Amino acid sequence: MAAEGIWSIGELAERASVTVKTVRFYSDRGLLPEAGRSSGGHRRYGPEALDRLRLIRSLRTLDLPVPTVGRVLDQDDTLEDVIAGRLRELGSRLTALRWQEASLRLLQDCTAGERAERLRLLGAVPALPDTAALVRFWRRTLPVRLPARVAATVVDAAVPQPPEDPTPAQVLAFARLHALVSDAMADGRRLVVHPDDGDGRPSVLYEGLGEAYALAAPDLRAGRAPRAGEALDCFVSAYARSHGTRGTADTPAFRRSLKGTLAQGAHPVIGRYWQLAAELATPASGPAEPTPGAAHYWLCAALGGDIAADVTRDTP
Known part of the structure; x- marks a missing residue:
């Protein structure tokens, strides 16, 4: 039984309407930090993980590469700069x-x-x-x-x-x-x-x-x-x-x-x-x-x- 406010990977996936595989994918790439591990070594997540996971999904629907999403989350790149760059890229593709x-x-x-x-x-x-x-x-x-x-x-x-x-x-x-x-x-x-x-x-x-x-x-x-x-x-x-x-x-x-x-x-x-x-x-x-x-x-x-x-x- 998970502690109050701490979710298992399955619970987080259900709340975010994604698969467990998706949560594990972003966790393995460092985009979704864990709150800890259970005594059995299972991943645990806090409530802030849900907001972060939803933001990750929103950024990914814009077809942003995973490394770019990571830089936005870590504030190495501003979202405004990323959007501007994406628009330039799409403009070039449309012209082509x-x-x-x-x-x-x-x-x-x-x-x-x-x-x-x-x-x-x-x-x-x-x-x-x-x-x-x-x-x-x-x-x-x-x-x-x-x-x-x-x-x-x-x-x-x-x-x-x-x-x-x-x-x-x-x-x-x-x-x-x-x-x-x-x-x-x-x-x-x-x-x-x-x-x-x-x-x-x-x-x-x-x-x-x-x-x-x-x-x-x-x-x-x-x-x-x-x-x-x-x-x-x-x-x-x-x-x-x-x-x-x-x-x-x-x-x-x-x-x-x-x-x-x-x-x-x-x-x-x-x-x-x-x-x-x-x-x-x-x-x-x-x-x-x-x-x-x-x-x-x-x-x-x-x-x-x-x-x-x-x-x-x-x-x-």
Whole structure:
């Protein structure tokens, strides 16, 4: 007969509506301290064990691992931190499942010939897509002399984030983008982002271009045709100020020269990158946020139109 307020393992199990095996499991792992042992060596528990056992069961229904439950009970980890971590983990798992669903739909809605190529592309992408390969690509592609602070800003703007709930088209765009940068890095040759990367002061160029892209973004969102204005002036100024060791003036002659230089274009891989990045950034509904590549091409077109207009004005 147990003493008053002291329960056997069976009594505790009955009060908690669990099995004796469950009580023994948590006891053996140190989560449920015993009040003592009977003369026959049987486990005994006090009333506080019931509250602790109920808390353990509640934490376990959240699918928390037993070691994590133990740290919460011992107050080594706060319950708030554990919940936050669990939510992050579940968010990642849900995102992975949404990507898996979109990938399956991508494979379902295609011809047999397309399916083999899509399987190859998808097989190279992690189950939970990340941008590590894209970041490495840009860090190797940007000018070596570019300061770390400026390089980080450029990379942040250039690398699109995979959507949490992608469409099949976005899954395909990301898989192609991943393959594009992987092949480019395997090739080993350095790509040219801007035709005059090797000349002048790259930090001045990239900081100025970032400002110009931001100024052009409202026109791109509104679907306006390329045009002269503040964004174009900032764009040309970035190239002029970075030209050589001291920069040069923004003159009609410089603009004509710059147009010719930009007409050579960046490496084809860079052009394809921006095309795929735009596809990845296109939401299921609503306009897409313009990429730096879209802003660059818009400004190049604006420069061409500005020069054409200038020539027209000068023609008798």
